[in-house]
Amino acid sequence: MPLExxxxxxxxxxxxxxxxxxxxxxxxxxxxxxxxxxxxKIVVVHCDLGDTSEWPGVRDLAERQAARYGLRFIAIDSEDGLLGLVEKRGRFPDAARRLCTSSLKRDKANVLLTSIVTALGLDRQAVVINCLGIRSSESPARARKLPLAIDTRTSNRNRLVITWHPVLEWSETDVWERIATEGLEYHPAYDALMPRLSCVFCVLAGYTVLVRAVRLCWALGLPLPEKYTELEARIGHRFKDQYSLADVVVEAAKVEADEGPLKWRCGDAIRAHLGEDAAADYALRYFALAT
Ligand code: SF4
Known part of the structure; x- marks a missing residue:
């Protein structure tokens, strides 16, 4: 009952x-x-992890995506992002101790939530809905999530906080079909066939995705592979238990030697997921809406 x-x-x-x-x-x-x-009633919240964590242009893109619907947009700065967090802790987070999500995103968003509830100035408990775009097919942990749940950790006498996952049951194809048919603007990293727009070196990403991320950094002239491998060496803790980011960089160099630099075209993400005709339709729709 989304409308209710x-x-x-x-x-x-x-x-x-x-x-x-x-x-x-x-x-x-x-x-x-x-x-x-x-x-x-809607506030679009973006946690900006900065250019040592994320691909260039993410914050501006998130702002444009909100502006398309005339929605209020608030970006929360996260000081030194993932790199700063690792530097401070002397180790990389992992799936079991995912401190990056809680300290870089959730805790900061909760501070904003408090200020939004205060600004409402209600003399009763406010009903606040946190909308998150996770999908059950992304991981077993996400498959166990409910579409709607009371957030008992964040709720208190001033606010009832409900977590809502409106696209929980969507498939990846559903996602790309909506983007294509509505001509929605997405980040060009997807055209380089990065599967997620997470941190450039996300601690949850698989080996081949990380190799591709290193190659995309090289194609874009980003210094992040050097920064992260230097940090890894300095703190003496590997990016993952099974392999270091330095190993990933070595593998990326081998792939580059075989295949040459990474290349992509605008619309490649749509092409890969929905085919050539959909990519051509998207280009027409997107540029018509943009002009
Ligand atoms: S994208 Fe990955 S590394 Fe970045 S905050 Fe999320 S889980 Fe951590």
Whole structure:
């Protein structure tokens, strides 16, 4: 009952990484909110991890994605991002101790949530909905999530916080179909066939994705492979238990020697997921909306 949910809420925080899943979730929630005249309740929140963590242009992209629907946008700065966190702790996070998500994103967003509830100035418990663009097919942990749940950790006498996963059951194809048919703007890293717009070197990414990330850094002239391998050597802790980022860089150099530098074309993500015709349609739709 998304329309009833949005109508009942005092505020909706749409958490946007700027990535493809956030993008379609934003499109979906904004469309529903528009139908019930509630777009003014929405705040799009982006945690900016900075240029030593993320691909260039992510924050500006997230802002443009929100602006398409005329929504309020707030970016939260995360000081030194993933690199700074690792430097401070002397070790990389991992799937079991994923401190990066909690300290770089969730804790900071909760501070914003408090200020939004205060600004509402209600003399009753406020109903706040946290909208997250996760999908069950991404991982077994995400498959166990509920579409809607009370966030008991964040709720208190002033606010009832509900976590909503509006695109939980969407497949990756569903996501790309929505992007293509609506002409939504996505990050060019997807055209270089990066599967997620997460940190450039996400601690949860697989080996081949990391190899591709190193090659994309080289293609874009980003100094991140050197920065991360230098940090790895300095703190004496490997990026992953099974291999170091230095190993990944060596493998990336081998692949470059065999295949040459990474190349991509605008629309390659749509091409890869939906085919040539869809990519051509997307280009027409996107440029028509952009001009
Ligand atoms: S994208 Fe990966 S490395 Fe970055 S904060 Fe999230 S889990 Fe951590």
């Amino acid at each position: 949910l949005i109508t009942a809420a005092d505020a909706l925080l749409v958490h946007s990484s700027g990535g493809k899943d956030s993008l379609v979730m934003l499109d979906q929630v904004a469309t529903w909110a528009h139908q019930v005249g509630c777009t003014d």
